Amino acid sequence: MTISSTGSKLSYMVCVSQEWVIKGRVDPLVLPDLKFSPIFRSLMQVRGLKTSSDVLSFLSPNLGQLKDPRSMKNMQIACDRILRAIKTEEKIGIFTDYDVDGVCSAALIQRFLINIGLKPPEIFIPDRVSDGYGLNMRGIEDLKSKGVSLLITADCGVTAVKEVDYARSLGMDVIITDHHEVGDDIPNACCILNPKQSDCPFFGEDLCGAGVVFHLIVALRAALREQGLQNLPNLREELDLVAMATIADAVSLSGVNRVLVKEGLNILNTYSRVGLAALARVSGITRELLSRDIGYILGPRINAAGRLSDARKAFDLLITEDAVTAQNLAHELNELNRCRQVEEQQVLNEALCLLEESGSHLGNAIVVAGTNWHTGVIGIVASRIASLFSRPAIVISLLDGVGVGSGRSVPGVDLHAAVSQVSEYLNDFGGHKMAIGLNIDDSKILAFAGALDGVLAPREEYTKNFAVDLKISPLDITPVFLEELEMLAPFGEGNPEPVFLIPSMEVVGSKNYARGQCKLLLKHSNRVFHTLRCTIDQGAQKLARFVDVAFTPVKMRTNGYQYLYLAVKALSPAGHSQQPVLSDLEHRT
Template sequence: MRWTLKPNPETHRIAALKKALQVDDLVAKLLLQRDIVTYDEAKTFFRPNLDDLHDPFLMKDMDKAVERIESALSNKENILVFGDYDVDGTTSVALMSSYLKSRTDLVATYIPDRYDEGYGVSYKGIDFAEDNGFSLIIALDCGVKAVEKVKYAKEKGIDFIICDHHRPGSQLPDAIAVLDPKRDDCEYPYKELCGCGVGFKLIQALASREGKTIEDLVDYLDLVATALGADIVPITGENRTLAYFGLQVINTNPRPGIKAILAQIKKEEFTITDVVFIVAPRINAAGRMKHGNHAVTLLTEADYNLAAAYALDIDQFNTERRDADQRITEEALQQIEEQKEQERFTTVVYNETWHKGVIGIVASRLTETYYRPTIVFTKSGDKLAASARSVSGFDVYNALEACSSYIEQFGGHKYAAGLTLKEENYEAFKQAFEDEVSNTIDKSLLVPEIKIDAEIDLRDITPKFYRILKQFAPFGPGNMTPIFMSQNLKDTGYGKCVGEEDKHLRITVSQTGTDKLVCIGFGLGDKLNIVSNQKPFKAVYSIDENEWNGNVSLQLKLRDIKE
């Protein structure tokens, strides 16, 4: 692990913000690191307000999208809501279809089959629309690169509205409207919305034409917050406001489908981290193991008893997904070990029998293990399909673009992408990808980095300070959980390994003249020797709460320790 201490903001900026907010130096410093400079910015950060959301009509083509949907509603046209099979796609379809169904009965949904149709807008989906009399398709979380498919639909008299957040290609589809904040010609103030977020802006615009306000749309925000967490987009600006109020809905009045998932977990309050690790994997499991339609059915069901039955099915899909994920990860690790004849800057593995639904998860696991850009391939029809994952600081999308002569199709983000290619191009692509990464990556990025917000003493960790820290939530990219470092720590002598196979470390630390604090270090069991015999050590950690027998106390969640 590389420990990187973030640079200190200038002293005069800390002093100015400290005075404006009446907080201590440390809180001012943490805010400045998050680009919060003024009293008003701090107020927006600590007290998000739905009125802070941007006018949806600032998004390029929003007026055209609204006009076309209003025309479809007036003329009683059949509308097909189309979305990808992952969490962002299925929540987007649930959001858009449930809103439109409050205004018309002539709405249906379509999720492509991961195995039969692959990612994004499909010819099969367009044929389905033609066969069933749909004259308008609203595509969510996909479509910005579907130039040929939108053209195909147009030839059949079917219009497209695209709500996407992926990077466009050199040419935009000839759709009625292409809503995507990442368009070069889109001046929308916030660029990091997820697909469901773009869909929400569209229903916000439609609702405003009915005289409704943002307050009338709050019930949809549990879906938006779920998509934001699952898609790992920055939790900054507008996303932070949407996540903040979405979590309130999740914790107070979630839709039956989400309530049924949460009922399987005994917990009083759910955070964005719970959404990422509890809700999202279950919704994703439907599209991975069976079909994304199961997720849409769950998320749009109004009857709780039915939703609870659907949630049980989806929990079973998730169990199957975990089993497949574990088996394939083990096989991939073995394949990598057998290839160790040379030093590589990438991990690229392939097995034609691997389950296409879990190769993205396996790619993430391999990235965690070897910490280098990773691609996992499997057979999909007569092609190879793959999921790519990257390490912090390296743009895997750009690397794929540099190898595009070997690729049939690709799309995605800086840190995660999907691609297909012909089997005969696999070896050539694998070498081209290795060459591109080895020539362009900063080699320091191949060592995992912990970014440390501040070095503090244990005496700085007070209940008051923790109450303020909790208000920094919801956490996510762009606003990560604050990480601290302390030096000259000593274990009280009772440190021990805990958990299955002694994987975890539990110690009680003190610093000269301070109270003791309990620490838990997940996955750090092999570092017990560093703290044994009361040797001094330094630690990187976040601050957490521990509840035991009704008593709540502060504890440190260790990220790493060193002599």
């Protein structure tokens, strides 16, 4: 479906009919040598952990499980070139992206170079609106004018064929560090560090940009040690930045990433980085930081700088060691995030109004375009529309006949691959499975949307089922079991929070809030459960008295006491296979 123009404010909900798919069953005989509850052991098997050693390794991620960074394709070439630049005192420049991953990547490199005794590198972060994503001529010229002879990209560059050629024509060597999909045309760089290269030993490790950069500085540290340098920085202390970027960029929290994020969260919770400590304070966080806090609270505030202002403010927050500067920057990012929320809601309302006014079939994907929508928020709006309608969504901002678009996918749909098949309609595009960016002429949007709809599988093929890990009884939710579940953290892409099903829960109460949100009071087996706020497409008043509920148990601390809540994911009338989908209130704020 494609719609363009502008509209007015609208609240819009959608009902999606699905069927339960229960991945496993509780088996008290599974993995009997492990001293965990039968439900937890059964959950481990559902997660693909078939042996006791697999389970113990997963539950105890540590830095010893990391691969040797020097085995990454082209790592030796990259290290040799950077070491030569260090020895000959060349000026190094960093070109990075304007999101959390990009600014964390740049901070990692700068801190490492300073901590080994070098001058700070030149940093260039593009403007989201005027420059757009990726390596560009303006940035290259800016760095060249400052005497840079070695340009290192972070979180971008793998498709920048013309730009790398231009940098080389100016006498600059280019090292690309990136994690985005590799195209058919490879830039003629000095070398490329990207685990998505099919012949890279790290292929399959879904590192973010900062994850690639971290492996680079670890390899550089090892090379410097081999040359006899002493008092080298402890890079474990930088893992808070890697964890921030990994979670915010929504890459898979499995394998190497699980180790990096687990260790990084430990560092984050020391609150030793002045800027992040200040940002947590102004965000109202005074407790232990969890992965969801990065995804929904800290990450959006860092991203807000690049969305609405200058990403350099976020970069400065990450590298400052001055408490007053950190506090001022944190307040500024907090205010930018508030403005971002207002702008986002306005664009979302207009987009949803267009969808309602069209009155047409939505199709396998949604493409919606409006005049002069703020390009800093269209990605978030695309994500919210994709979530609401359970299908990929692309939101396009039009100006002077040209559209800048951002797309977000849903589980089971490789949006990058689909767009690749219809790229003849586009001026440019890039991204990965779950997110893409594009540039398109206004006159081609309708044809592009139709072609995209044609290459995507029918939506019913990937939305007809709602998967839960296990069906359990309310009596299974014990303090011991909840403690076991905490061992699965950190949660995120590739390691989602477990979802359980309890059939025939009685709805004994509800409390309604604005925008269709509500809290439910559910009862079963003489136990009463409170839910977190959730959004029901038809309203709580239309629920059956008895419902089957899919949920994630959540422990929350209030006024010094710890309470159990159910984060409801989906429900249906008891005994029925179809149900409206619910979403717990975890928008990225």
